[in-house]
Amino acid sequence: MTTPETDRVSDQRIDRVVPLTTPAMLHHEICPWTTKLSSAVLTGRRAVGRVLDRTDDRLLVVVGPCSVHDPAAALDYAHRLRRGRRSARDDLLVVMRSTSRSHARRWAGRGLSTTPGWTAPAT
Structure with a gap:
């Protein structure tokens, strides 16, 4: 059995322990699931x-930013995509993909999950 005194001996470099919010709880606080959101996802x-099972003969087109650095710009992109995909909806199923973190770039482009204030370098 360990006691706080014996824990102090084995963890000499630990100043204090702060409980962390679980990823599920953090996600719920940031973006609570609504019935409308759940329905859209499903x-x-x-x-x-249906496209992957070939019961829908449309072509699946997955588009979107590598990672999201600006939530407002991502929403703007999503709204533009929704308007643009209507004209081809009989032939294409266009879906937006997005991540909050990108592993594809060597420079500091890691997305909002690790660098919330980061902006892309000028090219």
Whole structure:
């Protein structure tokens, strides 16, 4: 059995222990799931599943930013994509992919999950 005194001996470099919020709880606080959001996700997944199962003969087109650094710009992109995909909806199933972190770049482009104030370098 360990006691706080024996823990102090084995963890000499630990000043204090601060409990962390679980990823699930953090996600819930940032983006709580609503019925409308759940329905949109499930509808999209079913549509993609039908294309992959070949019960829907449309071409699946996955587009989007490598990672999101600006939430407002990502929403703007999503709204533009929604308007643009309507004209091809009989032939294409266009879905937006997005991550909050990118491993594809060597420079500091790691997305909002690690660098919330980061902006891309000018090219």
